[in-house]
Amino acid sequence: MQERSYPRLRLLAASLLVLAALGCEAPDRQEGAQSAAAEVQQMLDRRAEALNSADLNSFRGPVAPEHRKVEEPVAQRILALPVKDISFELQTGTVANTFPMTGVSAELTYRFEGTPQTNTFSIPVTYGFDGPPDAPVIAEAAIDTDQLPPWFGQHTGVSSTEHFLALHRPGTEGVQQVLEVAEAARTELQRSVPADLDPVFVVVLAGDDVDYQRVTGRDLLEELPRVARAITRFSITPELYQARYRHLVVNLDRMEREGTGPQTFQHELVHLALASVTRPITPGWVSEGAAMYVANQRPNWTQRVTTGSFDTASIEELSNSSQLGGERPSGERAGLEYAYAAGAAFYLIDRFGEDAFWSFYRDFAAVPPGLIYDALPTVPQPPGEGSLAELTAGTTARLIEENFGLSFDQLDRGIRTYIAASSG
Ligand SMILES: [Zn+2]
Numbered sequence: 001m002q003e004r005s006y007p008r009l010r011l012l013a014a015s016l017l018v019l020a021a022l023g024c025e026a027p028d029r030q031e032g033a034q035s036a037a038a039e040v041q042q043m044l045d046r047r048a049e050a051l052n053s054a055d056l057n058s059f060r061g062p063v064a065p066e067h068r069k070v071e072e073p074v075a076q077r078i079l080a081l082p083v084k085d086i087s088f089e090l091q092t093g094t095v096a097n098t099f100p101m102t103g104v105s106a107e108l109t110y111r112f113e114g115t116p117q118t119n120t121f122s123i124p125v126t127y128g129f130d131g132p133p134d135a136p137v138i139a140e141a142a143i144d145t146d147q148l149p150p151w152f153g154q155h156t157g158v159s160s161t162e163h164f165l166a167l168h169r170p171g172t173e174g175v176q177q178v179l180e181v182a183e184a185a186r187t188e189l190q191r192s193v194p195a196d197l198d199p200v201f202v203v204v205l206a207g208d209d210v211d212y213q214r215v216t217g218r219d220l221l222e223e224l225p226r227v228a229r230a231i232t233r234f235s236i237t238p239e240l241y242q243a244r245y246r247h248l249v250v251n252l253d254r255m256e257r258e259g260t261g262p263q264t265f266q267h268e269l270v271h272l273a274l275a276s277v278t279r280p281i282t283p284g285w286v287s288e289g290a291a292m293y294v295a296n297q298r299p300n301w302t303q304r305v306t307t308g309s310f311d312t313a314s315i316e317e318l319s320n321s322s323q324l325g326g327e328r329p330s331g332e333r334a335g336l337e338y339a340y341a342a343g344a345a346f347y348l349i350d351r352f353g354e355d356a357f358w359s360f361y362r363d364f365a366a367v368p369p370g371l372i373y374d375a376l377p378t379v380p381q382p383p384g385e386g387s388l389a390e391l392t393a394g395t396t397a398r399l400i401e402e403n404f405g406l407s408f409d410q411l412d413r414g415i416r417t418y419i420a421a422s423s424g
Contacts, residue, residue, distance in 0.1 A: 037095040039136050040129055044088035044106065051086045054079050063138040070141040074108070074123060077152050082113040082165065089122070099131035100139060112165050114200035118276065119246045123148065150204050150215045163197075168205035175205060178252060178261070185265035192294050194358045195273045202247035212251035227254045228264045230271035234280070238370040243275040266295035277365040280372055281392040284324040285315065288338060289345030290361060298346070299339040302423040310416055313340040316408035319396035320389035340415065347418035348411075352404055360403040367395055 034042075043062055050058035059075055060068050078086065091105035107122040124147065128140035145152075150167065157170040161179045163186050168175060182203065190197055206212035209226065216229060233245035248268050255261050270291040271278070278287055292299070304310050318324070318337060325334025349357045375387040383389075400406050406414070 034134075036097055036099060036101070036129075036133060036136070037090065037092060039133060040095060040101075040104070041088075041090050043136050044090065048087045048108075051075060051078060052084070062136070063141065067138060067141045070143055071125070074143060074148070074152065077156075078108075078110060080156070081151060082158060082160075083110040084113055085117070085120075086110045088125075099129060099133060099136065101130075102128040102140065104129060112200065112202050114165065115202060116198050118242065118244065119198065119202075120244050121149065122245075123152075150206075154211075155204055155215070160200075163199065164201050164203055166203050166205050169207060169211070172205055172207060172252070174252065174256070178205065178250065178255070179203075181261040182265045182269075185262050185269055188262075189266055189269050189273060189294065192354075193270060193273050194354075194362075195277065197269075197273050198246070201269065201272060204247060204249045206249060206251050208253040209251065212249065212254070215249050227251050227258060227260060228268045230268040230275075232272070232275045232278075236280075236369055236373050236376065238373045241279065241365075241369040241372065243278070246272050246275050248272065263295045263297055267291045267297060270294045274361070277362045279364050279367065280322055280376065280388060281367060281395050282322055282361075282364040283319045283392055283396055284322050285318040285337070285341035285344055286361060286364070286396075287322070288324055289341040289343075290357075292338070292342040293345040293349060293357075297342065298422070299335075299342050300423075301339060301343065301419045304336065304339055305420055305423045309336055310340060310343075310419060313337070313412075314408070315340075315344060315400075315411050315415070316393070316397075319408070320385075320393040321383040322392065323383050340419075343415045343419040343422075344411070346422070347415045348404065350418060351414065356403060360399055363399045363403065364395065367391075 047059050047062065050056070050061075056075060056079070060072075063071070087109050089107040089109055091107070094103060094105045095101060096104075104127045106125050106127060108125055109120050109122040111117065111120045123143065126142040127138055129136045130139040131137075154169050155167045157166075157168045157172060157175075159166045159168065159175045159179065161176075161183055164179050164182050166175055166179055182201075186197060186201070204215055206215045212226065216231075228248060228250045230248055231245065232243050235242045235244060248265075250264075250268075255264060268291070271287065274287070274290065291297075301310075313336060318341070324337040324341060325331065345357065348360070371391065372388075375391040377386050377388060381388075397408060400408070400411055404411070
């Protein structure tokens with residue numbers, strides 16, 4: 001299973017555009033003086049440089065003493081983590097033209113050693129700035145500590161192998177063994193996934209169900225599977241789509257009890273490996289089908305064939321959401337949809353070959369980001385509803401036709417025949 005979420009860029013970008021359209025003039029300013037926004041960005045760049053060189057004094061410098069305690073624990077933690085390329089990104093739509101400014105949004109961004117430059121993580125910070133204009137100071141700072149990732153909380157232990165950086169509670173047992181399973185899964189994956197694998201993957205090791213629930217923020221009663229999940233956050237503008245924040249969360253206790261280590265790692269690594277070509281309009285049956293095919297997870301089709309429960313399954317219905325299982329990814333419906341998604345991937349590859357299937361997969365990433373950006377809901381919507389669902393379904397119908405010459409109905413018939421034949 002994978003989790004994909006996106007920030008509030010859509011609203012900010014819109015406000016920027018409006019400003020330009022109105023052609024509003026900034027207040028008079030003596031010749032050569034930089035804009036307030038530029039002054040603030042420069043000050044934040046100096047702070048980021050200070051953090052990159054572990055110079056906490058310079059980092060604290062421009063902050064009003066009574067507000068230093070807000071960022072201090074985060075700064076200390078960042079210096080203890082194997083990270084680099086720390087920077088501050090100002091959300092320019094929230095910066096005023098003059099001082100004092102309040103409610104300015106910024107992102108403290110960094111990446112883990114060895115990971116690709118595209119895989120950045122960030123912490124939202126809200127600032128207030130005060131003059132003088134040529135030496136702005138931070139008059140207020142706020143960080144939502146509930147939103148901080150687990151490596152800013154209890155998971156301060158760091159372990160690594162050639163291709164994995166693991167974050168876990170200090171004293172967690174069996175970390176090296178789990179990373180060896182992950183390494184073997186990655187090696188296997190290199191042979192079967194048409195994507196360049198990240199040189200280093202980030203994985204958070206949760207000790208048990210309770211820890212997994214805390215780390216993922218998901219209610220275990222709602223969740224299927226409870227062993228691991230791939231997490232990606234994407235940012236999107238009309239011009240650019242970026243898959244960031246890519247990491248795995250693994251439930252060590254369940255993985256051991258269920259003995260599904262190798263397959264689970266392969267499955268979830270597929271999601272991370274394909275994150276750069278997966279879009280909010282990539283249907284869940286395609287992304288999950290792909291992961292189950294590569295991890296050779298053939299669900300038990302026989303029982304469902306016997307009870308005829310696949311007769312109601314429909315690729316057209318599954319093609320309006322990037323998730324499976326709708327609002328309840330735990331129930332019987334999710335189990336049925338995962339089984340049908342696996343059937344779809346195994347069938348398409350069996351009939352048209354892996355290359356055709358991967359080119360079909362990549363075609364979703366060829367959809368212009370502007371189309372996806374415009375279809376993104378500005379308020380949360382149930383999966384499978386609204387403009388994003390329409391774009392997902394329309395794109396899928398077109399790509400199934402273009403890549404396989406099939407309609408939704410023809411594909412359903414093919415899947416059912418394949419599943420019936422495979423369940424013997
Ligand atoms: Zn999955």
